[in-house]
Amino acid sequence: MKPNFQTMSKEELRTYVLNHRDDEAAFHAYMDKLHAQENRIEHPAVDSFDELENYPEFARKLQREASKQE
Structure with a gap:
């Protein structure tokens, strides 16, 4: 029996998906939750990690989230 996503x-859903x-x-339920977030940052796809320098707000968000998970 699957949980109610x-x-x-x-x-919880992220952990379940992993x-x-x-x-x-x-996965689709998780993506729907991410898209529904108000603080979501939109950006075009990047071809390399070096391109993240062009998106400092997104890079800071990634760093904050990574530090929370440590």
Whole structure:
């Protein structure tokens, strides 16, 4: 029996997706939650990590989130 993805927090759903990488429904539910975030930052795809210098706000957000997970 699958969990109810709608009632899961973003963090719970992320953990579930990482542990069940073949579950496409969970992945899509997670992406829907990410797209619904108000503080979401849109940016075009980059070809290399060096290009992240062109998006300092996004790079700072990545650094903050990485430091939270340590």
